[in-house]
Amino acid sequence: MTMFSSRSWREYPQRYRLEASKFKKSGKTYFPPRSIDPETGDTEQEMVVLPDTGKIVTYTIIRVAPGMWGDQSPYAIAIAELTDGTKLMAQMTDVDVETVKIGMEVRVEFRRIQTEGDAGVISYGYKFVPKWY
Amino acid sequence: MRDVCVVGVGMSKWGEVWRKSLRQLFVDAAADAVKNSGVDHLDSLYVGCMSGGMFVGQEHLGALMADYLGMRGLPAMRVESACASGGMSMRAAYMEVASGVSDIVLAGGVEKMTDCAGDDATYALAAAADQEYEVFHGATFPGLYAMMAHAHMAKYGTTRDMLSAVSVKNHKNGSMNPVAQYPFEITMEGVANSVMVADPLHILDCSPITDGAAAVIVTTEEVAKKLGKPYIKVTGTGCGTDTIALAQRDDLTVIKASQIAAGNALKMAGKTIKDIQFAEMHDCFTIAELIISESIGVFEPGKAGAAVLAGETALDGKFPINSSGGLKSKGHPVGATGIAQIVEVYKQLTGQAEGGRQIAGSPKIGMAQNMGGSGASSVVHILEVA
Known part of the structure; x- marks a missing residue:
């Protein structure tokens, strides 16, 4: 499906800079940002930037990939818990996929993710790489 | 609220049904349900469908189906909650009858998934996940459930054999279901040696792409009695949600939406999970059946895998799960699945399950658990003999 540029543009603060919302009352951080804290109903928040290291809590290796992802398979996707306790999902890159495992320490890096639409507009965002890399 | 019953069901052969369009699939199932129930009219109609728009470019299904069912003018609307659309259609019909707004309502579900390329179907299904924070990164549905499977394996030591056993059991049940898409048995080795889709899930851990529809007639006990056809009571309906992103x-080893939905449905029926004798569960992937049966309390957390291996959920086990063949063998036309689960429970409770898959001992109370996406929504119904 063709994605309009405004749709990508809206996501830049998260995709490029890992901006999250931290609520005053609960002190909890949410990524992506929310306008209401699901735990307290609080709406008072400040923008915080997520830490860039954490470890894998679960993962998979996509071996049968749809369409535009086909040329990248097999690729690993993981959920990592960052050092502040927030979790996010991203591809794991610069790694032999067979070595990815739960507990592996990762760093979040700015990378090319995919191309969108007929014009092939490149979308950038975050991926995980091994922390020691 | 009034007591609510299911009095007639309709479902034709599922599979790659090239000869039938989206509307024809629905109309055939709905007309069967009307005929089997003996009702002379409907007061309204619900169509559960996940994505007529993305699979075949057709939305606005309430009006379309009412018209082609020969009931132009009938109040009708579509209900959507990803793969739980069918179950939600049942819930909507239940509420309309229970509230007294209508006496006779058709709850149906349909999905036409093979009119588009495999990639397009995958894309449409992925819309049930978080588009910006999962799909954008290349996550697929098998991938999301695979991540749950790895978490479950790490926490509880769940094994490949436990996952395979779910698939083997459901195919055995499905081999006796004449409307199943894949009515044949498979082996443990067959599952383990099938193509790896997303580690640790193989293709035979995954439910297929299917064309199909199903329909049931939901009405009051007064009307059901007059019709003189076999009917069952709907004694509980429950619904729950969770974060759409995993x-x-x-x-990740619990599906909270199913816990909430089952809890609500059981409470409404005045029952506990121990009172339930069998269930249809949303086995879109083998790991899902294990996690759901633990989440809703059939088994302790981490114990479902061993129970399946021991045959406890087989047709002759102490808690049969997916006597129909489940999504795995019967097929998974996403919007129709939740209604097909009601169809199976109806057949089991009225002693009409064909092909040798009737559960022994005339069960009196069953459950249908339907789920959307990676478990962000779930709907559960408790059904009992009248």
């Missing part, structure tokens, strides 16, 4: 859940 990463935001505290525990």
